[in-house]
Amino acid sequence: MSPGENLDNVDRGRRRFDLAIIGGGIVGLATAHAITRDRPGTSVVIIEKESDLAAHQTGRNSGVIHSGIYYKPGSLKAQMCKQGRDSMVDFCRTHDIAHELCGKLIVATKESELPGLQKLYDRGVENGLDVSMIDPGQAHEIEPHVACVKAVLVPSTGIADYVAVARTYARLALQQGAELRLGTQVTKITAPATSGGVTRIETNRGDIEATWLVNCAGLHSDRMAKAAGADPTAKIVPFRGEYYELTPGRRHLVNTLIYPVPNPDFPFLGVHLTKMIDGSVHAGPNAVLALAREGYHKTDVNLSDLKEVLAYSGFHKLARKYWADGAKEVLRSLSKRQFVRSLQELVPEITAEDVVPSEAGIRAQALLADGALVDDFLIDDQPGATHVLNAPSPAATASLEIGQEIAARVATQLSAALAG
Ligand SMILES: Cc1cc2nc3c(=O)[nH]c(=O)nc-3n(C[C@H](O)[C@H](O)[C@H](O)COP(=O)(O)OP(=O)(O)OC[C@H]3O[C@@H](n4cnc5c(N)ncnc54)[C@H](O)[C@@H]3O)c2cc1C
Structure with missing residues (x-):
C-alpha cells in the first residue's frame, strides 16, 4: 500500500482492547504507531468519526516541518519540535514520503x-x-x-506531505495488528473511577471496551475529556x-x-x-x-x-x-x-x-478560564485515560515525539493495570 492510498476499516469483530485511541489525525496515528512498535502484542483500536484519516487539522495545515525557533526554551514544543524535525525528516526518507x-x-x-x-x-x-x-x-x-x-x-x-505521513503511521500500526474503525463516532465514555478498571466507549457503531483510552480528538478533545470524567482546565x-x-x-x-x-x-x-x-x-x-x-x-x-x-x-x-x-x-x-x-x-x-x-x-x-491561550502542548493523565488537550502547531512536525511520549505513558499504565 502506498502512503497516498486510502486505508480501509480493519474490524476483526473484537470489542475489547488494551488501548483505544480516539482520533485518526497525525497525533492519534503516531501514538498507535509508537505503541505497536514499542510494545508488540498490545491490542489497539483507532476510532475515527470521518470516513478517512487526517480529515481535519492534519489534512489542512501548511505542511511545514518546523525547526523549533519560536518556542520557549525548555518547553515541550521546543524539545519535541527540534527532535521531531530530525525524526520527521528521517521518517520521510525511510518511507519515501515527499518532503524537501x-x-x-x-x-x-x-x-x-x-x-x-x-x-x-x-x-x-x-x-x-x-x-x-x-x-x-x-x-x-x-x-x-x-x-x-x-x-x-x-x-x-x-x-512534507503530512497526510502521507499520517497514513504511513496508520499502515505501520495496522501491520502490527492494530484495528481501525473509520466512520465511527464516540458518543459516550464511561471511565473507571480508578486506574485498572475498564473504560466503556460508546459509538454510533457499537460499544468498545479498553484498559486504557488515549484521547487525540483535536477540535473535540476537551469534550471527549469531559465525557470521560476529566475536568479539563482549558x-x-x-x-x-x-x-x-x-x-x-x-x-x-x-x-x-x-x-x-x-x-x-x-x-x-x-x-x-x-x-x-x-x-x-x-x-x-x-x-x-x-x-x-x-x-x-x-x-x-x-x-x-x-x-x-x-x-x-x-x-x-x-x-x-x-x-x-x-x-x-x-x-x-x-x-x-x-x-x-x-x-x-x-x-x-x-x-x-x-x-x-x-x-x-x-x-x-x-x-x-483566565483568558490565556495555552502555549505549550498539554497532555494529561487521568484514571484510565491520557488526554491530549492542546496539540497545535508544530504538533505535525513533532508527531513522532508526541506519539512516543504518549506510548511510554500508556505502556507504564498498561503494565500497572495488567499487574494489578
Ligand atoms: C491552519 C493550520 C496550519 C498548520 N500548520 C502546521 C505546520 O505547518 N506544521 C506543523 O507541524 N503543524 C501545523 N499545524 C498543526 C497541525 O496540523 C496539528 O497540530 C496536528 O494536525 C494535530 O493533529 P491531531 O491528530 O491532534 O488533530 P486532528 O488532525 O484534528 O485529528 C483529530 C481527529 O479526531 C477525530 N475525532 C474528533 N472527535 C471524535 C469523536 N467523537 N469520535 C471519533 N473521532 C473523533 C477527528 O475527526 C479528527 O480526525 C497547523 C494547523 C492548522 C489548523
Missing part, C-alpha cells in the same frame, strides 16, 4: 520589527538551532522578490486559518518559505508564504474565531459550538484584551484587499489578481 528541506526566511520588513527579529534569532540560538541573521542582499539571493531590512535564515526548516476555541494560493504563473515569486516577525502575544505565526510539496504556493493562514468547530467556510455556524464559546469566561477575557487585533483579523478575512496587503509587506509584487482562495484549516487552540 528548503529552509525559511523570517523577515523584518521595517526597522521597528528588528528587536522582535533579534529576539527570535537569540531564541533560535538558545534552542540549539543553526540560524543566521542576514542582510537584504543575502536574502535576495534566496528570495529575489522579498522585502526586508534584515532576515533570519533557518536552513533546517522544510516541507476549553478548545476553534481559530479558522484561511489561505489563498498564488496562481501558477506567479509561483516564481516565492522559492521557499517567507514568514513575518510574529506577534509574541499569540501562538500563531502570522500570514506567511509557503511553498507546498505539490509545488503550489500558499499564502496564510490568518486567525479568526470559527463559528463552528469544523466551520471551514465563513458562513458555517454551529449554534451550540458558538454558544459554548460566547458563554466562556476565558473567551470574554481574551476578547477584552485583544479585541483590536481580533477586529483586524476579521477585516482581513472579509477583505481580499486587506489580505493581499499583508502579503505585499513580504513580497510587494503580489497583486490581488495573483491569488485565489484555497481551503481553510481550523486550529484547535486551548484557552484557559
Whole structure:
C-alpha cells in the first residue's frame, strides 16, 4: 500500500482492547504507531468519526516541518519540535514520503520589527538551532522578490506531505495488528473511577471496551475529556486559518518559505508564504474565531459550538484584551484587499489578481478560564485515560515525539493495570 492510498476499516469483530485511541489525525496515528512498535502484542483500536484519516487539522495545515525557533526554551514544543524535525525528516526518507528541506526566511520588513527579529534569532540560538541573521542582499539571493531590512535564515526548516505521513503511521500500526474503525463516532465514555478498571466507549457503531483510552480528538478533545470524567482546565476555541494560493504563473515569486516577525502575544505565526510539496504556493493562514468547530467556510455556524464559546469566561477575557487585533483579523478575512496587503509587506509584487482562495484549516487552540491561550502542548493523565488537550502547531512536525511520549505513558499504565 502506498502512503497516498486510502486505508480501509480493519474490524476483526473484537470489542475489547488494551488501548483505544480516539482520533485518526497525525497525533492519534503516531501514538498507535509508537505503541505497536514499542510494545508488540498490545491490542489497539483507532476510532475515527470521518470516513478517512487526517480529515481535519492534519489534512489542512501548511505542511511545514518546523525547526523549533519560536518556542520557549525548555518547553515541550521546543524539545519535541527540534527532535521531531530530525525524526520527521528521517521518517520521510525511510518511507519515501515527499518532503524537501528548503529552509525559511523570517523577515523584518521595517526597522521597528528588528528587536522582535533579534529576539527570535537569540531564541533560535538558545534552542540549539543553526540560524543566521542576514542582510537584504543575502536574502535576495534566496528570495529575489522579498522585502526586508534584515532576515533570519533557518536552513533546517522544510516541507512534507503530512497526510502521507499520517497514513504511513496508520499502515505501520495496522501491520502490527492494530484495528481501525473509520466512520465511527464516540458518543459516550464511561471511565473507571480508578486506574485498572475498564473504560466503556460508546459509538454510533457499537460499544468498545479498553484498559486504557488515549484521547487525540483535536477540535473535540476537551469534550471527549469531559465525557470521560476529566475536568479539563482549558476549553478548545476553534481559530479558522484561511489561505489563498498564488496562481501558477506567479509561483516564481516565492522559492521557499517567507514568514513575518510574529506577534509574541499569540501562538500563531502570522500570514506567511509557503511553498507546498505539490509545488503550489500558499499564502496564510490568518486567525479568526470559527463559528463552528469544523466551520471551514465563513458562513458555517454551529449554534451550540458558538454558544459554548460566547458563554466562556476565558473567551470574554481574551476578547477584552485583544479585541483590536481580533477586529483586524476579521477585516482581513472579509477583505481580499486587506489580505493581499499583508502579503505585499513580504513580497510587494503580489497583486490581488495573483491569488485565489484555497481551503481553510481550523486550529484547535486551548484557552484557559483566565483568558490565556495555552502555549505549550498539554497532555494529561487521568484514571484510565491520557488526554491530549492542546496539540497545535508544530504538533505535525513533532508527531513522532508526541506519539512516543504518549506510548511510554500508556505502556507504564498498561503494565500497572495488567499487574494489578
Ligand atoms: C491552519 C493550520 C496550519 C498548520 N500548520 C502546521 C505546520 O505547518 N506544521 C506543523 O507541524 N503543524 C501545523 N499545524 C498543526 C497541525 O496540523 C496539528 O497540530 C496536528 O494536525 C494535530 O493533529 P491531531 O491528530 O491532534 O488533530 P486532528 O488532525 O484534528 O485529528 C483529530 C481527529 O479526531 C477525530 N475525532 C474528533 N472527535 C471524535 C469523536 N467523537 N469520535 C471519533 N473521532 C473523533 C477527528 O475527526 C479528527 O480526525 C497547523 C494547523 C492548522 C489548523
